[in-house]
Amino acid sequence: xxxxxxxxxxxxxxxxxxxxxxxxxxxxxxxxxxxxxxxxxxxxxxxxxxxxxxxxxxxxxxxxxxxxxxxxxxxxxxxxxxxxxxxxxxxxxxxxxxxxxxxxxxxxxxxxxxxxxxxxxxxxxxxxxxxxxxxxxxx
Amino acid sequence: xxxxxxxxxxxxxxxxxxxxxxxxxxxxxxxxxxxxxxxxxxxxxxxxxxxxxxxxxxxxxxxxxxxxxxxxxxxxxxxxxxxxxxxxxxxxxxxxxxxxxxxxxxxxxxxxxxxxxxxxxxxxxxxxxxxxxxxxxxx
Amino acid sequence: xxxxxxxxxxxxxxxxxxxxxxxxxxxxxxxxxxxxxxxxxxxxxxxxxxxxxxxxxxxxxxxxxxxxxxxxxxxxxxxxxxxxxxxxxxxxxxxxxxxxxxxxxxxxxxxxxxxxxxxxxxxxxxxxxxxxxxxxxxx
Numbered sequence: 001x002x003x004x005x006x007x008x009x010x011x012x013x014x015x016x017x018x019x020x021x022x023x024x025x026x027x028x029x030x031x032x033x034x035x036x037x038x039x040x041x042x043x044x045x046x047x048x049x050x051x052x053x054x055x056x057x058x059x060x061x062x063x064x065x066x067x068x069x070x071x072x073x074x075x076x077x078x079x080x081x082x083x084x085x086x087x088x089x090x091x092x093x094x095x096x097x098x099x100x101x102x103x104x105x106x107x108x109x110x111x112x113x114x115x116x117x118x119x120x121x122x123x124x125x126x127x128x129x130x131x132x133x134x135x136x137x138x139x
Numbered sequence: 140x141x142x143x144x145x146x147x148x149x150x151x152x153x154x155x156x157x158x159x160x161x162x163x164x165x166x167x168x169x170x171x172x173x174x175x176x177x178x179x180x181x182x183x184x185x186x187x188x189x190x191x192x193x194x195x196x197x198x199x200x201x202x203x204x205x206x207x208x209x210x211x212x213x214x215x216x217x218x219x220x221x222x223x224x225x226x227x228x229x230x231x232x233x234x235x236x237x238x239x240x241x242x243x244x245x246x247x248x249x250x251x252x253x254x255x256x257x258x259x260x261x262x263x264x265x266x267x268x269x270x271x272x273x274x275x276x277x278x
Numbered sequence: 279x280x281x282x283x284x285x286x287x288x289x290x291x292x293x294x295x296x297x298x299x300x301x302x303x304x305x306x307x308x309x310x311x312x313x314x315x316x317x318x319x320x321x322x323x324x325x326x327x328x329x330x331x332x333x334x335x336x337x338x339x340x341x342x343x344x345x346x347x348x349x350x351x352x353x354x355x356x357x358x359x360x361x362x363x364x365x366x367x368x369x370x371x372x373x374x375x376x377x378x379x380x381x382x383x384x385x386x387x388x389x390x391x392x393x394x395x396x397x398x399x400x401x402x403x404x405x406x407x408x409x410x411x412x413x414x415x416x417x
Contacts, residue, residue, distance in 0.1 A: 001140045001279045003313050003416060005384055035142050037178055037274055039315055039380045043391030045331040051238040052230060053184040058219035059230055065216060066231045070209075070348075077343060080336035091330060091337050092344045099329040099394075100380045102178045102239045104274035106144055111272045113182030116238075133389045135315055135382035137276065137415065138142060140279045174281050176317055176413055190377040191369060192323040197358035198369055204355060205370045209348075241317045241378045243413035245283055250411045252321030255377075276415065277281060 003137045004031040010130045012122035015068070015086075017050065017060040020132060021117040024103075027134045028110055036105040036138015040118060043131045046090035047122045048097040054117030067093045067123075090123030097121055105138055142276045143170040149269045151261035154207070154225075156189065156199040159271060160256040163242075166273045167249055175244040175277015179257060182270045185229035186261045187236040193256030206232045206262075229262030236260055244277055281415045282309040288408045290400035293346070293364075295328065295338040298410060299395040302381075305412040306388055314383040314416015318396060321409045324368035325400045326375040332395030345371045345401075368401035375399055383416055 008023050020040075028038050042049050053059045071092045073085040080088045101118065103110040112118070120130055147162050159179075167177050181188050192198045210231045212224040219227045240257070242249040251257070259269055286301050298318075306316050320327050331337045349370045351363040358366045379396065381388040390396070398408055 005313060005382055035144060037176070037276060037315070039382055041380070041382050041389060043389060043394065045329065045337075045391070045394055050234055051184065052234060056219055056221075059184075059227065062217050062219050062227050063231060063234055066210070066214075067234075069216075071344070075344075077347075078340050080334055080340050082334075088337065088340050092341060095328055095330060095341055095345075096235055096374055098237070098376070102180070102241050102380050104144055104178055104180050104272045106272075111180060111182060113184070113270070116182065116184055131391070133382045133384075137315060174283060176315070176415060189373055190323065191373060195358055195360075198323075198366065201356050201358050201366050202370060202373055205349070205353075208355075235374055237376070241319070241380050243283055243317055243319050243411045245411075250319060250321060252323070252409070255321065255323055 001139050002033055005135045008132050010120050012128050012130060014125055015122055016064050017119040017121055019117050019119050024110060024118050028105055028136060031136045033136055033138040034108045036136055037102055038105050038110055038136040039102045041100045041133045045094050046124050047120060047130050048094040048099060049101050050097050050119045050121045051116050052119055053115045055115045086125045093123040140278050141172055144274045147271050149259050151267050151269060153264055154261055155203050156258040156260055158256050158258050163249060163257050167244055167275060170275045172244060172275055172277040173247050175275055176241055177244050177249055177275040178241045180239045180272045184233050185263050186259060186269050187233040187238060188240050189236050189258045189260045190255050191258055192254045194254045225264045232262040279417050280311055283413045286410050288398050290406050290408060292403060293400055294342050295397040295399055297395050297397050302388060302396050306383055306414060309414045311414055311416040312386045314414055315380055316383050316388055316414040317380045319378045319411045323372050324402050325398060325408050326372040326377060327379050328375050328397045328399045329394050330397055331393045333393045364403045371401040
């Protein structure tokens with residue numbers, strides 16, 4: 001049984017989805033592990049992770065659009081407002097999505113479906129440098 | 140340390156929750172692993188996974204009812220509409236729930252609570268064949 | 279390769295977030311595992327788990343406030359009402375957040391970001407005793 005771990009950095013410009021599927025595939029491939037479990041974990045609370053369709057980019061636009069409407073800036077009952085109008089909505093959007101996603105690995109590849117991609121979902125308006133940790137265990 | 144992996148297929152008829160707890164328990168039991176971690180992963184982006192109460196079936200009806208109201212068909216700002224009125228809402232509902240769930244295994248069984256069941260949550264209106272991957276590692 | 283498993287109990291008084299980060303860190307430290315994967319799993323369907331900011335407590339208040347507004351008590355279309363007005367909203371809030379969270383472990387510690395904490399998110403109004411299972415695998 002073997003393991004590997006790696007931290008990757010993702011530069012975001014604004015709110016939206018940033019695909020990291022190729023980094024995930026490369027990490028799994030480089031590990032040399034054929035059967036196992038790979039975990040993606042994001043070390044922040046104002047962005048998150050998502051498995052979503054990577055065929056039509058409109059899906060990503062609509063996803064971000066829904067979350068912007070569900071958790072708008074300017075909700076007047078918020079008390080955590082010192083870090084900007086987009087910060088508390090960002091924490092809420094992160095709570096509604098995922099911080100961690102585990103994906104089985106078979107024949108040296110994550111078992112993503114045909115149309116599935118792994119995305120970093122940035123919830124802040126300004127550019128950020130985000131850190132994702134990949135971990136794999138198996139043999 | 141051992142591993143096992145299996146793909147199961149779930150036939151869905153319409154939107155709603157489909158319990159797969161017995162398949163999960165059978166997979167864990169067949170693996171012969173006493174202590175470990177089992178992961179359920181769904182290979183689609185318009186259905187998802189959920190741990191929920193399996194005592195009162197009304198809970199499942201209300202859950203589906205809530206998501207249908209939160210993410211209704213016909214939101215006029217959507218741009219990804221080519222795959223039908225239920226498709227983009229399905230992607231959004233999947234983003235709001237889970238694609239992957241990890242459950243510790245103890246004494247040869249997933250540590251589900253007394254009332255917990257594992258469900259495939261179908262978000263599309265028409266029948267679909269859905270694939271779930273189970274993976275277990277432990278000894 | 280080694281494993282460890284532990285069940286911790288959390289006493290909740292009312293709806294809100296209860297931090298369990300120190301229990302998680304202690305479990306990982308006691309396991310003696312340097313590199314691995316730790317999983318937190320909650321054995322209930324009316325509370326859930328969340329990774330969130332542990333710097334400003336206002337974030338936790340606002341998070342609970344958002345979910346209370348998104349899933350209010352008294353939605354008149356609910357049919358599962360026998361266990362009290364807070365029960366079905368609790369199941370829905372649990373579905374919108376997490377039952378299970380996997381966190382890579384590096385140098386003997388979960389790779390939580392600087393401001394990240396692990397929380398039990400209680401969705402019921404009355405006091406409850408909640409059980410979380412921690413599992414770690416690695417070496």
